Amino acid sequence: MDPIREHIDVSTRRHFFGRVGGLSLGSAALVDMLAKAGVGADAAKPAGLGGGSTGGLPGLPHFAPKAKRAIYLHMNGGPSQMDLLDYKPKMADWYDKDLPESIRQGQRLTTMTSGQSRFPIAPSKYKFAQHGKSGMWVSELLPHTAKIVDEIALIKTTWTEAINHDPAVTYICTGNQLPGRASLGSWLSYGLGAMNENLPAFVVMTASWSSKTDAQALYNRLWSAGFLPSKYQGVALRSTGDPVLFLSNPSGVDKSVRRRTLDAINRLNHKEYESFADPETQARIAQYEMAFRMQMSVPELADISNEPKHILDLYGPDVHRPGSFARCALLARRLAERDVRFVQIFHRGWDQHGNMAGDLPGQCKDVDQATHALVTDLKQRGMLDDTLVVWGGEFGRTVYCQGALSRENYGRDHHPKCFPVWFAGGGVKKGVVHGETDEFSYNVVKDPVHIHDLNATILHVMGIDHRRLTYKFQGLDMRLTGVEEQNPVKAILA
Structure with missing residues (x-):
């Protein structure tokens, strides 16, 4: 029309x-x-139309927050828990023996292994050692992460119902396997508002990976505002060209012309709002103004040339490569330093179905040093006390091999029933391990943590009661953590 x-x-x-x-x-x-x-x-005036408000809901936070910002490091594809953080030494005696049916218990399998005649157990080929005062077991593939175990609260027993990537990552990011829901960062932006008027409250980066030639796709619905007003969606920073699309002025348009243009557009949008009271009009006004301010703030943010050499060395040589996980981690610290509420980094390529020995070490090398650097950097700046850092994937891997098995190499299928996620920083205990899996790293035997519990914990640390953060949509009070009874993992809370 x-x-x-x-x-x-x-x-x-x-x-x-x-x-x-x-x-x-x-x-x-x-x-x-x-x-x-x-x-x-x-x-x-309605919120977003003036007055210098940074948004957020009245009455939030519900209680004193332990962290005012969060950085979520998502390893997309499903990191192999028994090769990284869930040490299972007894599996050495089970090499090439079939996974007992008493352990599998008829659990759902993907079509990639459901047709196998055998389910041969593939013990990890990597060495583990205890580290720090906590004595936490960590694989040789994560030597830098091993140095910060005394800052970490490791949950070994996270679980989910989703068994394939797309619904699983959608589930952990938005609280539902079906697209269309608001993401965690959008909920935080909606509930708590922004702390910096010149940068978005929610920023997303997709890091490049070095060890694989393909990886699972990511979709902007993972950082979408869903049914929330669109101004709460995540803003993606790009590694090439303008950090944000259309950030630069077109040829022949200077800052003053851009300002006059925006003023004219805003006057029209105000008239539109007065006529129809559509909240999306408010979102457009806020987004235009944010885009104008970001023309100055984002280039300064993305320029790491003034970072001291010892800081660049801390993040490793990859920090000089735009789009690398190391560069994204450094930018995450710079965003946190500028009081951006929520930063999420997606690192793809953790889906090792057939070349674990070839791909997993490269994936770990991509993220290990930079993850250590981020936590260390935040701590030495006094920022870790009020910044929450989260590391994890959307599910784990099977202890049995997918396809042919050899001692030199193996593959693993998706496994949703147990996988590790760790927290560090504001609001969580240091050097603790929560939950236990069985000797096959296949079932939870103590303290299961559903992904809704995980998100409830993140909200709690940020001062939010997850049961009270709701949004009316299609006649329902929607919330990130669903309608079931979920609770923050109090055992890891400081």
Whole structure:
């Protein structure tokens, strides 16, 4: 439909009488009453239309937060827990023996291994050692992470119902396996608002990977606002060209012209809002203004040339490569330093179905030093006390081999029933391990943690009762953690 005709057709008979009748008179009366009460005109404006507000809901946080910002490091594809953080030495005696049916218990399998005649156990070929005062077991593939175990609260027993990548990563990011829900970062932005007027409250980066030629796709719905107003969606930083699309002015347009253009557009958007009260109009106004301010703040953020050499060395040589996990981790610290509420880094390529020995070491090398550097960097700046860092994937891997088995190499299928996630920083205990899996790293035998519990814990650390953070949509009070009874993992909370 022609946009002009569509706009005209919206002005129905009921809409016309509503505007000239009681609704308009009521609005005028409200403004008059506020003025007489000494409340400024800006105070009567809807949120996002002025007054310098950073947003957020009244009454939030619900209680004193332990962290005011969070950085989520998502290893997309499913890191192999028994090769990294869930040490199972007894499996050496089970090499090439079939996984007992008493352990599998008829659990759902993917089509990639459900047709196998055998399920031969593949013990990890990597050495483990205990580290730190906590004595936490860590694989030789993560030597730098091993140095920060006394800062970490490791949950070994996270589980999910999803068994394939797309629904699993959608589930852990948005609280539902089906697309269309609001992401964790959007919920935090909606509930707590922004702390920096010149940068988005929620920033996303997709790091490149070096060890694989292919990887699972990522979709912007993973950082979408879903049913929340679109101004709460994550803003993706790019590694090439403008860090944010269309950040630079077109040729022949300088800053003053851009400002006058935005002012004219905002006047039209205000008129639109006065006519229809569509909250998406507010979102457009806020996004235009944010984009204008980001023209100055984002280039300065992305320029790491003034970082000291010892800091660049801490993150490793990959920090000089745009788009690397190391560069993203450094940018995450710079974003946290500028009080961006939530930063999420996706690192793809952790889906090792047939070349564990070839791919897994490279994946670990991509992220290990930079992860250690991020936690160390935050700590030495005094920022770890009020910054939460989370590391994990969307599910784990099977102890049995997918396809042919050899001692030199093996593959592993998806396994949703247990996988590790660790927390560090504000609000969590240091050097603790929560939960236990069986000797096959196949079932949880103590303290299961559902991914809803995981998200409830993140919200709790940020001062939010997950049961009270809701949004009315299609007649339902939607929330990130679903309708089941979920609880923060109090055993890891400081």
